[in-house]
Amino acid sequence: xxxxxxxxxxxxxxxxxxxxxxxxxxxxxxxxxxxxxxxxxxxxxxxxxxxxxxxxxxxxxxxxxxxxxxxxxxxxxxxxxxxxxxxxxxxxxxxxxxxxxxxxxxxxxxxxxxxxxxxxxxxxxxxxxxxxxxxxxxxxxxxxxxxxxxxxxxxxxxxxxxxxxxxxxxxxxxxxxxxxxxxxxxxxxxxxxxxxxxxxxxxxxxxxxxxxxxxxxxxxxxxxxxxxxxxxxxxxxxxxxxxxxxxxxxxxxxxxxxxxxxxxxxxxxxxxxxxxxxxxxxxxxxxxxxxxxxxxxxxxxxxxxxxxxxxxxxxxxxxxxxxxxxxxxxxxxxxxxxxxxxxxxxxxxxxxxxxxxxxxxxxxxxxxxxxxxxxxxxxxxxxxxxxxxxxxxxxxxxxxxxxxxxxxxxxxxxxxxxxxxxxxxxxxxxxxxxxxxxxxxxxxxxxxxxxxxxxxxxxxxxxxxxxxx
Amino acid sequence: xxxxxxxxxxxxxxxxxxxxxxxxxxxxxxxxxxxxxxxxxxxxxxxxxxxxxxxxxxxxxxxxxxxxxxxxxxxxxxxxxxxxxxxxxxxxxxxxxxxxxxxxxxxxxxxxxxxxxxxxxxxxxxxxxxxxxxxxxxxxxxxxxxxxxxxxxxxxxxxxxxxxxxxxxxxxxxxxxxxxxxxxxxxxxxxxxxxxxxxxx
Ligand code: SF4
Numbered sequence: 001x002x003x004x005x006x007x008x009x010x011x012x013x014x015x016x017x018x019x020x021x022x023x024x025x026x027x028x029x030x031x032x033x034x035x036x037x038x039x040x041x042x043x044x045x046x047x048x049x050x051x052x053x054x055x056x057x058x059x060x061x062x063x064x065x066x067x068x069x070x071x072x073x074x075x076x077x078x079x080x081x082x083x084x085x086x087x088x089x090x091x092x093x094x095x096x097x098x099x100x101x102x103x104x105x106x107x108x109x110x111x112x113x114x115x116x117x118x119x120x121x122x123x124x125x126x127x128x129x130x131x132x133x134x135x136x137x138x139x140x141x142x143x144x145x146x147x148x149x150x151x152x153x154x155x156x157x158x159x160x161x162x163x164x165x166x167x168x169x170x171x172x173x174x175x176x177x178x179x180x181x182x183x184x185x186x187x188x189x190x191x192x193x194x195x196x197x198x199x200x201x202x203x204x205x206x207x208x209x210x211x212x213x214x215x216x217x218x219x220x221x222x223x224x225x226x227x228x229x230x231x232x233x234x235x236x237x238x239x240x241x242x243x244x245x246x247x248x249x250x251x252x253x254x255x256x257x258x259x260x261x262x263x264x265x266x267x268x269x270x271x272x273x274x275x276x277x278x279x280x281x282x283x284x285x286x287x288x289x290x291x292x293x294x295x296x297x298x299x300x301x302x303x304x305x306x307x308x309x310x311x312x313x314x315x316x317x318x319x320x321x322x323x324x325x326x327x328x329x330x331x332x333x334x335x336x337x338x339x340x341x342x343x344x345x346x347x348x349x350x351x352x353x354x355x356x357x358x359x360x361x362x363x364x365x366x367x368x369x370x371x372x373x374x375x376x377x378x379x380x381x382x383x384x385x386x387x388x389x390x391x392x393x394x395x396x397x398x399x400x401x402x403x404x405x406x407x408x409x410x411x412x413x414x415x416x417x418x419x420x421x422x423x424x425x426x427x428x429x430x431x432x433x434x435x436x437x438x439x440x441x442x443x444x445x446x447x448x449x450x451x452x453x454x455x456x457x458x459x460x461x462x463x464x465x466x467x468x469x
Numbered sequence: 470x471x472x473x474x475x476x477x478x479x480x481x482x483x484x485x486x487x488x489x490x491x492x493x494x495x496x497x498x499x500x501x502x503x504x505x506x507x508x509x510x511x512x513x514x515x516x517x518x519x520x521x522x523x524x525x526x527x528x529x530x531x532x533x534x535x536x537x538x539x540x541x542x543x544x545x546x547x548x549x550x551x552x553x554x555x556x557x558x559x560x561x562x563x564x565x566x567x568x569x570x571x572x573x574x575x576x577x578x579x580x581x582x583x584x585x586x587x588x589x590x591x592x593x594x595x596x597x598x599x600x601x602x603x604x605x606x607x608x609x610x611x612x613x614x615x616x617x618x619x620x621x622x623x624x625x626x627x628x629x630x631x632x633x634x635x636x637x638x639x640x641x642x643x644x645x646x647x648x649x650x651x652x653x654x655x656x657x658x659x660x661x662x663x664x665x666x667x668x669x670x
Contacts, residue, residue: 028656040502087502145550146575147579161645229573316484319484435492
């Protein structure tokens with residue numbers, strides 16, 4: 001093939017089982033991750049139609065959304081949550097799918113677990129009934145969230161019917177200043193393109209500021225692609241990618257690994273590959289950011305103020321933003337640094353990895369959480385928790401007055417007992433500030449782990465760059 | 470899947486951008502292991518007051534929109550989580566068609582798996598229909614999928630585009646897993662090819 005291609009084009013081509021005249025294609029799915037919330041109806045569908053799971057060995061299930069983050073030895077108290085968790089366990093047994101239960105050290109948020117196990121590999125197609133599947137794109141994989149009907153489709157056929165998306169390149173050049181993290185980069189991108197900006201596209205993130213990021217940072221960026229409307233976001237694989245993958249439980253070994261690296265290297269977008277859309281951001285000019293509203297596109301600098309929606313031309317958009325301010329109980333012109341907080345949540349598939357916890361520890365060591373608020377740290381997986389303990393981070397957190405919990409999704413979506421109370425205001429390292437997301441009438445501001453940590457100490461938003469000086 | 474049938478029904482306005490799936494069906498309803506019965510949770514945080522009574526100001530609680538089967542909404546409808554509970558809840562409530570300037574990709578896809586029709590129109594057309602909905606139950610819209618046409622109660626017609634394959638599945642109520650399983654041998658030969666080309670998988 002001589003035509004120049006993007007990494008998305010290449011992965012797509014290598015997974016085509018067949019293409020119809022009308023352009024719909026059947027693509028093969030290499031890896032399928034499953035969790036308890038979006039899978040019960042899919043397994044039930046298989047049972048009703050007497051179908052089997054085509055490739056159990058390409059499927060991995062883990063429980064994450066419903067699990068309590070306190071001691072779990074006595075099971076799950078909430079009955080509905082328990083039934084959902086038990087349903088997953090039962091389905092995995094019946095259909096012969098590997099399953100990590102809540103007592104397994106490998107258990108954690110599905111998007112933390114996949115990479116950790118080496119289940120996530122470059123050049124693969126990875127699907128999960130969860131929109132943040134885009135996370136796995138950090139490895140140069142085509143990773144997308146799907147609905148439950150499509151979960152069933154993959155379970156039964158190991159394929160998916162799709163139409164090819166557009167190629168959208170987001171190039172982040174320059175060097176991010178100290179205190180400006182992967183989270184600030186991706187929030188700034190979403191602020192720039194809007195919550196629907198990536199609709200119909202697969203985003204490829206390129207540029208120095210992206211390749212400078214660790215794998216954890218790249219996962220943070222790709223994770224929030226969906227918040228910019230893109231179903232998938234990806235980053236071309238490089239040495240950092242390969243060394244992260246090497247020697248993971250399910251990664252290729254020996255000759256297979258070397259052969260795989262050859263294939264993975266060739267995946268990167270060709271120099272003159274065509275992109276339908278290009279956006280450029282200069283990382284050197286970015287500040288740490290905070291969201292002020294109820295959409296992840298509502299991004300503002302820590303040194304800025306709550307914007308005034310009156311200036312928006314579009315009536316519907318103006319009204320939406322006005323009601324967001326009302327929901328958030330904020331007035332235009334309020335300085336971000338004057339916003340006081342009740343709760344700090346550090347965790348989620350966006351920022352619940354070891355590097356995130358290290359950043360938090362760096363900021364909070366020797367300080368104490370402000371007496372007016374509650375601060376909670378929820379590691380992304382049992383293995384992240386173990387690593388943090390090995391590094392002594394848990395002691396720093398607890399000495400600083402943080403609650404140090406068991407792994408899971410927790411207050412990212414508050415399906416378990418970790419919830420905001422009505423009216424509470426939270427600085428959160430998660431990915432969605434939607435109304436009610438972290439608890440009925442709760443108010444969420446999205447920030448980086450370092451910014452959340454600094455806010456925990458100060459009791460309000462502060463510029464982490466002033467804070468650590 | 471049920472076939473999509475043409476409908477003539479009241480359309481309700483939801484003039485808001487970025488209506489997310491958390492708003493459409495909040496997480497407390499995701500603990501179900503079934504597809505049915507989610508209509509009670511549709512927009513629940515907007516639809517009900519804290520004491521569980523109906524919020525009279527919410528559009529679907531107004532008498533003229535109670536029987537709405539069509540929603541006309543702002544840009545980027547259905548953004549956020551992949552929960553198929555969102556179309557399940559809309560359908561269970563009785564909404565069969567949503568019209569907007571754009572939809573989040575996953576939500577859009579999920580609709581078609583459930584016999585629901587999301588229609589993308591340009592800004593002018595959506596605002597025209599939004600105005601039309603303001604007339605409440607006096608103004609119904611007719612949606613004809615076969616001819617890809619929306620007709621207002623005054624007889625104005627708006628055409629819409631739709632992917633041929635998706636239209637075909639919707640009109641015939643096709644189960645796409647069954648369709649794919651017809652290609653079983655092609656999937657098998659793809660798997661054989663991969664075994665030799667990318668053995669590490
Ligand atoms: S941490 Fe939050 S966003 Fe991530 S999978 Fe869990 S609920 Fe979804």
